[in-house]
Amino acid sequence: METLIEDFLLHCGHERGQSPRTVKTYAAILGRFALWAQPRGVTEWKQVELSLLRDFIGFERERPAKSEGRGRRRRGPLSTESVYLSISALRAFYKYAEREGFVSGNPAQHLSLPRRWKRLPKGLSHEEIKRLLAPPVEPDAHRLCDHALLELAYASGLRLSELCGIRMEQLHLDAGFVSVIGKGNKERVVPAGRAAIGAIHRYLNEGRPKLVHPRTPAQVFLSHRGGKMSPVTMWRRVRNAVRRAGIERTVTPHMLRHSFATHLLEHGADLRVIQELLGHASIATTEVYTHVTDQRLKDVHRKYHPRP
Incomplete structure (x- = not known):
């Protein structure tokens, strides 16, 4: 067998x-x-x-x-x-x-598949994003690395595995985008945005050179020892950055991806475009974010309407 x-x-x-x-x-x-x-x-x-x-x-x-x-x-x-x-x-x-x-x-x-309960993805508020992405007060190599990966995660909506795996040759900063290998080994091109590009440039110029050694891989984001950053290490780095920002709740790298999609939708982005940016094979996967924004509308209505 x-x-x-x-x-x-x-x-x-x-x-x-x-x-x-x-x-x-x-x-x-x-x-x-x-x-x-x-x-x-x-x-x-x-x-x-x-x-x-x-x-x-x-x-x-x-x-x-x-x-x-x-x-x-x-x-x-x-x-x-x-x-x-x-x-x-x-x-x-x-x-x-x-x-x-x-x-x-x-x-x-x-065999019948059980009905899957669709959990609404959790994201960060605009204020939490602002605090989390504030430039590092102590800009050593590790803080510059953390800042660059956080900016890119929110700017491009990348998965944790995509952030860990992204290589130097996949950065096209002058053109304003990065290419990533997503699920199913599919490549997609995602815009990065000025803030993320600036943070990555600073990390590449001032931070990454201090981490590299002769056996350093081509991955962009490196561990303390100059090796490829593992998903567990990246999760911990995000957790530590959240603590430094004074955000008193658990935040995962995937929540930055959720925030990316939710905030785009809130500001009028087309759902099909968000699907392409996220690398979703099916529009049904992306449609969960419409429920998130619907819930937010209900919360605002309940809070501010005179007869909620």
């Missing part, structure tokens, strides 16, 4: 261009299923029936999940989102296996 899983994962990564994170998630889910199924007498994928898949999903629903970023387990069953991913992985796997002739049928196609 493991060999076919490996073939499928290679197909996802190399032919479908799916992200390493998606491939890793699929690998974990399919590996769990294989380990769960073998004591039940299943040694080949063609032996799997719909009833067995449903039993496994029931097992998944009750499986305690690990707390993100920690080794501890949290109480309670898996979230609906995690169950959704498990079913999606099985459906994608069996679709591939049937198409390639490894199985004669696709029992996973009859």
Whole structure:
């Protein structure tokens, strides 16, 4: 069973261009299923029936999940989102296996996906953005790096993985844009804006040269040791910048992306343009921001209307 899983994962990564994170998630889910199924007498994928898949999903629903970023387990069953991913992985796997002739049928196609609860994305207010993006009081190399990445995150709405991966050759500052490799290995061009370009120029001239060493990679944003900045490190740098700005709530790098989209929409930007800037494959993904602005309108109305 493991060999076919490996073939499928290679197909996802190399032919479908799916992200390493998606491939890793699929690998974990399919590996769990294989380990769960073998004591039940299943040694080949063609032996799997719909009833067995449903039993496994029931097992998944009750499986305690690990707390993100920690080794501890949290109480309670898996979230609906995690169950959704498990079913999606099985459906994608069996679709591939049937198409390639490894199985004669696709029992996973009859698994029903749970309804996903759409959480409204949280963003920052204009005042919080102003405080967070204020020029550093102590402009050492690390603070200049933090300021540049925060400015770019808000100016261009980049994902955390895109910020970590962006390389020097992807900066086209004189032309006013950056090119990024997003989900599905798709490249898109995103404007940067004067403030972000200025912060990046200053970092490249005054900060980055102090961090580089002979083995420094071509990534723009570097760690304290001059290596590629990991997502965890970037998350911590953002958290520390938030504290310095006196913002007393949790702010993640992704919230800057949400703020980028929400503020554009509030100021009249076309939803299709925002979709292209964010790199969303479907307009339905972008439409969640219309609900955010609708909620803001309701809040303003409730606060200021004489008869709310």
